[in-house]
Amino acid sequence: MGTTTIPHTETTAPVAPTGVWSWITTTDHKRIGVLYGVTAFIFFLLGGFEALIIRLQLGSPNNTLVSAEVYNQLFTMHGTTMVFLAIMPLSAAFFNFIIPLQIGARDVAFPRLNAFSYWVFLLAGLFINFSFVAGPLFGANGLSVAPNGGWFGYANLTSVQYSPGPNIDFWVLGLQILGIASLAAGFNFITTIINLRAPGMKLMRMPVFTWMSFVTQFLIITAFPVITIGLVFLLFDRVFGTTFYNVAAGGDVLLWQHLFWLFGHPEVYILILPAMGIVSEVLPTFSHKPLFGYAVVVYSGVLIGVVGWGVWAHHMFATGLGPIADSVFSASTMLIAVPTGVKIFNWIATMWGGRLEFKTAMLFAVGFVSMFIIGGLSGVMHASPPADLQQTDTYFVVAHFHYVLFGGAILGLFAGMYYWWPKVFGRRLREGLGKTHFWLLLIGMNLTFFPMHFSGLLGMPRRIYTYGADLGLNTFNLISTIGAVVTAVALLVFVYNIWASRHDRETEANPWNAATLEWSVSSPPPVYNFAVIPTVQSRLPLWVADGVTPATQPSVPPAPIHVPGGSHWPPLTAVGILIMGVGALLHHAFLPSLITALFGLAVTVVSIYRWAFEPFEV
């Protein structure tokens, strides 16, 4: 089963196999992309639901909809879910589906490793969220033992002393396992982009989405090892009783903050760079004009990636780092606004003088640019330590990062969904519903997050489950809550759009008249992507005469194409890793824990060996 290849005869091209098993064992980057997208979108709705409960709780002062403990779990899981289980994997959905098509490849460099990444991500996501119903298994009072230490899990809130239950264990182990998925995908996509480009696809001819994804992968493979070590220390502290974050034994709680934000700030760019790449594809297409200053946009993205590594301590101004560290990190943080600003001017200049066509994807892209400017401006504000000391831990910061992550990343990802939907599924999403979705979402998010600037500057602290009626915060919070409800309605419109458009007319290969290679193949693309590997002669192969040979792909491949079959060893390896995680979770019971972990190790090792030695030709 693991080694079947799809038979090919001269007259019929290979077709994709069908059935559930073919999806579980798939190594096709397009299917893995769809799996990533669907899974991440479900997690996105879950994280959104958590946010909605948070907003309902905060809609009126002294509210008792949820308890303080449940509230802690909700904001922790909301942050963790949105960062690790929604935005990152939604970006990964686009990496998977789009990058090989944009560079003229038939798949990624390591198709089975790619499948492995997805299954690890899925199982880790289920693992963390299982904590919502795992209470009885651990003898807890309630049903839920979800993580409750914030998405940043500051030491020593996460120590056994202050958090003896399994809550933090779920979080530590879940993130640890998720990191494996991200790292494996990072190695895979860097190699794919370096090595699998079609002839003529020079680096500086690559579409900007591929470029920004390329930078993102470097951030992933350098940032994730750091949090891995931070989490290892935390796990050892909790399981074995080491003292990495124990001040009484000479440890330093700031070590966690450094390790976390050394990861955490590159992570911010891991979240936003793919969206910037998407917008850099959508704006030229619907402006009917090449991207303004392609090279500068690319270099800015690389510069953001590099400088993004030198700004982490701006998350720690309030810890009292001293004037020198404060000055350095303040300066580097202000500096990183420069390449970001350069990109924004390039996007505006792309639209300037263009023939603008306001399809839904274009609306989302323009929405991205506008909202990201607001989030960027408030970001530069707390690059200044004196201002930051006033704003830190208040709703002003919540407003800031939701403008860049919701107004930025999420709007950018929606732009990508509307843009590439016809390529992925062969049908467009409906424009009327799409525009309703866009405007409701834009109004909803601004109603939610703009008032938070004011409630934050008035001193409303983050992560507190309620507030007094006489603090002057009632109106702002009520508006935010109304906005959250409008946002939820907007997302329902999107879900309805998916449903409503499912039998719509099938679309052509290049419905938007776009310039990049993915539009030269049919929608959806055949299982082998390119009947003939194109030879690229231009940055905009479909807009320039003779830019790509041939301009459109033949419907039947002229020569036989080898399409690798599936393999069930990557998902089994992922299962083995999950079992090891479960073993570590049970650390309070020594023997069951050890047996489970060793069993998981055995499954993992056997699966890796079978994977390594199964015949599999790419």
Add this chain to the structure above:
Amino acid sequence: MSQAAAAHYTSTGLDSRKIAFWTFIGSECLLFGSLIATYLVYEGRSVSGPTTHDILNIPLTSFSTFDLLMSSLAMVLALAAVQRGDRVKARVALGVTALLGSVFLGLQAYEFTHFVREGLGFTTNLFGSTFFTLTGFHGAHVFVGVVWLTTLLVRSFQGKLGPEKALNVEIAGLYWHFVDVVWIVIFTVVYLIQTTPIAGT
């Protein structure tokens, strides 16, 4: 372009596995970098003993270091033999590499148990936690390397490690040399440059 040529065409002309492995090594640098940085930041901050001067045995570890360096030499010879198609020398060199790796692990196991008997456990103090975590992570990498080399040795005895499979050995070699280089850094910063003040001075 024929099917075979199409299947093996790459933009750089390099095999994808090699590029991927270099990115993996880059990532590992950050992993060990975080561990080493933590060790250095926490050095001398233990609130109770024993710490570096009381316990570290430089002559023994110097021998371990020499042993690991020699294993890298054997690794180079193994790759050269596999590339030439010299099966006997390939097996000898792979076997010696794995053996020297095992000797390193044995010495580390001896060192660890000796430390525990001397009163330095994993949770005794910050030095114990950072030391065992850092050297333990490295030891785990050596262990994985020994398993990998043994696998290659078995493949060689099965007659499945001809010159066409030299890349498999080359990648294992990249890993092995990397783990060796990391040890050089650890040996230097942990054993040779001890900054913990000696008690009573």
